[in-house]
Amino acid sequence: MLETKEFELNMGPQHPSTHGVLRLVLYLDGETITDCETVIGYLHRGTEKLCETRNYYQNVPFTDRTDYLAAPNNNLGYVEAVESLGGYEVPERALFARTAIVELSRIASHLFWLATHALDIGAQTMLFWCTREREVILDFFEAALGDRLTTSAFRPGGLRRELPAGWVEAVRDFCSSFPARIDEYETLLTENRIWLGRTVGVGVISGPDAIAFGLSGPMIRGSGVPYDIRKDLPYAAYDQVDFDIAVFEDGDTYARYLVRMEEMRQSVHIIQQCLDKMPAEGKIVGKVPKSMRIPAGREVYHVIESPRGEMGYYMIASGGDTPYKCKIRSPSFCNLQCIRELSRGHLIADVVTLIGTIDIVLGDVDR
Amino acid sequence: MPAPKKGLLTRFLLLELLKGMWLTLRYTFRPKVTVQYPLEREAVHPNYRGILRVDESLCIACYLCEKICPDNCIHLDGERGYGKGKGGKYATYFYIDHARCLFCGLCEEVCPVDSIYHSNEFEAAVYNRADSIHDLKILHSGHNIVHYER
Amino acid sequence: MSDFTIINVLIPAAQIGVILGILGLAIGYIVLAERKILAFMQSRLGPMRVGPHGLLQPIADTIKLLFKEDIIPGGVDRFIFRISPIIVVVAAFTTLTLVPWARGTTLFGYQIPGAIADVNVGILLILGIGGLTTYGVILAGWSSNSKYPLLGALRAAAQMVSYEIALTFAVLSGLMVAGTLSMVGIVEAQRDMGVWFVFLQPVAWGIFTISMVAETNRPPFDMPEAESELVGGFFTEYSGMRWSLFFLGEYTAMIVMSAVNITIFWGGWMRPFPNVEALAFLDIVPPVAWFLFKLTSWIFFYIWIRGTFPRYRYDQLMNLGWKSLIPLSIANLLITGLVMILLS
Numbered sequence: 001m002l003e004t005k006e007f008e009l010n011m012g013p014q015h016p017s018t019h020g021v022l023r024l025v026l027y028l029d030g031e032t033i034t035d036c037e038t039v040i041g042y043l044h045r046g047t048e049k050l051c052e053t054r055n056y057y058q059n060v061p062f063t064d065r066t067d068y069l070a071a072p073n074n075n076l077g078y079v080e081a082v083e084s085l086g087g088y089e090v091p092e093r094a095l096f097a098r099t100a101i102v103e104l105s106r107i108a109s110h111l112f113w114l115a116t117h118a119l120d121i122g123a124q125t126m127l128f129w130c131t132r133e134r135e136v137i138l139d140f141f142e143a144a145l146g147d148r149l150t151t152s153a154f155r156p157g158g159l160r161r162e163l164p165a166g167w168v169e170a171v172r173d174f175c176s177s178f179p180a181r182i183d184e185y186e187t188l189l190t191e192n193r194i195w196l197g198r199t200v201g202v203g204v205i206s207g208p209d210a211i212a213f214g215l216s217g218p219m220i221r222g223s224g225v226p227y228d229i230r231k232d233l234p235y236a237a238y239d240q241v242d243f244d245i246a247v248f249e250d251g252d253t254y255a256r257y258l259v260r261m262e263e264m265r266q267s268v269h270i271i272q273q274c275l276d277k278m279p280a281e282g283k284i285v286g287k288v289p290k291s292m293r294i295p296a297g298r299e300v301y302h303v304i305e306s307p308r309g310e311m312g313y314y315m316i317a318s319g320g321d322t323p324y325k326c327k328i329r330s331p332s333f334c335n336l337q338c339i340r341e342l343s344r345g346h347l348i349a350d351v352v353t354l355i356g357t358i359d360i361v362l363g364d365v366d367r
Numbered sequence: 368m369p370a371p372k373k374g375l376l377t378r379f380l381l382l383e384l385l386k387g388m389w390l391t392l393r394y395t396f397r398p399k400v401t402v403q404y405p406l407e408r409e410a411v412h413p414n415y416r417g418i419l420r421v422d423e424s425l426c427i428a429c430y431l432c433e434k435i436c437p438d439n440c441i442h443l444d445g446e447r448g449y450g451k452g453k454g455g456k457y458a459t460y461f462y463i464d465h466a467r468c469l470f471c472g473l474c475e476e477v478c479p480v481d482s483i484y485h486s487n488e489f490e491a492a493v494y495n496r497a498d499s500i501h502d503l504k505i506l507h508s509g510h511n512i513v514h515y516e517r
Numbered sequence: 518m519s520d521f522t523i524i525n526v527l528i529p530a531a532q533i534g535v536i537l538g539i540l541g542l543a544i545g546y547i548v549l550a551e552r553k554i555l556a557f558m559q560s561r562l563g564p565m566r567v568g569p570h571g572l573l574q575p576i577a578d579t580i581k582l583l584f585k586e587d588i589i590p591g592g593v594d595r596f597i598f599r600i601s602p603i604i605v606v607v608a609a610f611t612t613l614t615l616v617p618w619a620r621g622t623t624l625f626g627y628q629i630p631g632a633i634a635d636v637n638v639g640i641l642l643i644l645g646i647g648g649l650t651t652y653g654v655i656l657a658g659w660s661s662n663s664k665y666p667l668l669g670a671l672r673a674a675a676q677m678v679s680y681e682i683a684l685t686f687a688v689l690s691g692l693m694v695a696g697t698l699s700m701v702g703i704v705e706a707q708r709d710m711g712v713w714f715v716f717l718q719p720v721a722w723g724i725f726t727i728s729m730v731a732e733t734n735r736p737p738f739d740m741p742e743a744e745s746e747l748v749g750g751f752f753t754e755y756s757g758m759r760w761s762l763f764f765l766g767e768y769t770a771m772i773v774m775s776a777v778n779i780t781i782f783w784g785g786w787m788r789p790f791p792n793v794e795a796l797a798f799l800d801i802v803p804p805v806a807w808f809l810f811k812l813t814s815w816i817f818f819y820i821w822i823r824g825t826f827p828r829y830r831y832d833q834l835m836n837l838g839w840k841s842l843i844p845l846s847i848a849n850l851l852i853t854g855l856v857m858i859l860l861s
Binding site: 384387390396398403 | 557559560565821824
């Protein structure tokens with residue numbers, strides 16, 4: 001008998017499909033994975049500590065840089081946490097505008113997820129088709145928020161500035177044309193036997209397991225748990241719009257793919273409602289003092305549904321104009337921990353699929 | 368949702384694959400979206416937060432931008448004097464390190480006289496790290512951008 | 518060899534020169550075409566900078582590759598590392614000599630054959646020599662002394678060997694109808710029978726087409742070099758000219774496999790429906806042009822499926838090969854044999 005030994009493969013931090021600087025140490029038997037060790041921290045910038053030394057306004061740009069694919073979502077989570085910490089009012093017009101912007105950012109984030117996920121599985125064309133539509137959304141961000149990626153979209157009390165003229169109409173046009181694009185993506189993937197082979201039954205996680213792991217977002221909705229903070233703990237204007245939660249039962253990569261595709265359609269629906277219900281006139285920013293002195297001891301945990309899942313901000317006021325503590329509960333970090341369970345018994349090619357389906361952003365994991 | 372069940376016919380005729388191929392074939396002849404960047408330049412929206420500029424004549428050296436900047440990339444000092452054609456304080460030196468700048472727009476928002484503002488220029492690449500630090504002269508008149516020409 | 522004259526050497530030598538010269542350029546332009554067509558499918562423009570619409574890009578690429586620093590990483594087996602790209606290229610180029618590009622003609626009183634070498638076991642030689650490519654790939658992965666190339670090489674070994682079987686069985690079905698192993702003979706058999714074999718052997722053609730894509734390691738079967746999993750597969754450690762030799766080998770293999778497909782199933786250099794008199798006006802187009810037209814279509818097909826499909830997983834690829842294609846091809850072979858016995 002020849003002696004056999006485990007093959008140890010170091011995947012990342014420099015690897016084309018670890019979506020950033022994730023490092024995985026894979027222990028292989030042939031091409032089958034027996035164990036997988038996750039090493040993170042290559043992108044740690046100490047955002048939470050930085051937040052303690054900057055005032056409430058100055059922290060907004062830092063939140064852009066955690067989950068940089070869905071910056072408006074992070075901004076919203078932070079800003080709403082500050083608002084409930086200080087008890088500030090937000091005008092209704094700003095609430096609807098925020099909801100529309102955040103849903104646009106959800107579409108942009110899901111598009112880029114689809115682009116990279118499909119690219120990892122080898123469908124190169126999806127990358128360019130998805131980024132093409134994402135570019136349109138980024139143009140909207142550029143016009144309304146001032147930047148394409150690191151938007152610093154909101155300020156406590158509302159939006160940073162009035163929406164530019166013609167913006168609402170342009171977004172409406174996009175919303176009416178975008179569902180046809182989703183159909184095109186689905187033509188290439190949803191029924192394709194290669195795509196089915198690569199995703200069905202890969203990385204199955206049951207509903208109870210998903211809850212035990214603390215998964216959230218599409219990861220848990222793909223396992224049949226209808227948990228969506230937009231419905232369960234409505235924030236912004238989500239209690240005034242009508243939409244469905246996409247839930248699929250199987251808990252595999254294909255189910256999560258279907259969840260995200262359906263979420264994009266629902267987002268279009270939400271944006272249209274927001275634009276219809278948004279008051280045409282009125283203030284876009286409420287009254288918030290220039291120097292926020294929030295009484296010491298007040299604390300708040302505010303969660304929003306980011307494209308990746310439950311994005312939470314736990315903040316304690318210091319009495320001055322800086323928070324005493326700003327803890328970020330990032331969905332990528334919590335979702336990533338299940339990769340070890342998911343990858344056992346799968347092949348190397350599946351690890352790439354799993355990283356894609358968890359939809360991590362390393363800025364969000366390491367903060 | 369289980370994978371859609373397929374009949375024998377679809378299994379062998381690869382219908383869904385052919386549908387995908389038909390779509391990519393049609394795309395081959397559709398208009399393209401590429402912008403040939405250095406040759407063609409799309410106009411950025413006026414709201415875009417580009418490289419910071421300072422209007423020297425308006426600045427009253429109030430230090431608000433220096434104070435609000437989240438990563439301390441603005442440094443200035445001023446003195447009281449009447450030589451600049453306008454009473455009150457003016458900036459004697461003003462440095463912005465664009466390598467550190469977050470382009471968050473807080474300084475623009477906080478400026479009481481709209482002296483500091485984001486321009487629409489976005490080409491800030493430099494060969495030398497020191498060149499990314501702009502002094503008052505560059506901030507006022509804009510840094511030298513050589514546009515690509517064929 | 519009583520009638521040996523210098524001309525018997527000169528004509529093949531000239532042919533080799535012409536084909537290699539054209540091929541060198543053609544591969545560059547196939548790469549450009551691939552980049553362009555993929556770009557068009559993806560709403561992009563592709564290379565645009567070197568020359569009008571990027572038409573001089575292949576030349577720029579070649580110059581760049583030739584002048585790149587020749588890096589041999591530490592710890593590699595130097596001899597094997599150097600020899601393996603050469604094996605790939607030599608094997609690929611040798612098979613080219615057996616491809617019948619056109620009908621043989623007479624020029625200045627000399628017989629000029631359509632293929633450089635019309636060997637009576639031509640198809641076997643193509644499959645045999647083509648199989649040598651696998652060695653180049655395995656040795657490249659092994660000698661690199663690195664983990665990703667090793668995995669790529671192992672995948673390549675398994676994939677190329679298993680698809681060779683389905684490929685050969687599919688070819689056999691065609692050969693049984695033709696009754697010859699010579700590449701020129703196969704085309705002539707199709708002329709005599711008046712029908713392209715794709716209409717007689719559609720299943721064999723389907724199997725051959727799938728296997729040929731897998732055999733040349735092209736997407737969606739590009740396991741050995743799957744860049745999103747194995748970084749660069751078996752040539753991760755290669756760079757510069759050595760790397761481009763693998764590339765050259767891959768594209769030559771694409772051309773040869775397409776040529777074999779055309780020769781066996783699509784009537785080689787013949788026009789469509791060679792025996793229908795009503796279409797005789799199509800004979801204005803020279804045979805070599807028909808061949809090149811068909812070749813271009815197949816190259817487009819390669820690029821087209823690359824632009825459309827995701828990549829198979831390694832085990833699914835093996836399942837497809839062993840559980841579907843090989844049984845199907847054997848069944849097809851048996852049915853072909855039975856029908857032939859019944860008809861004769």
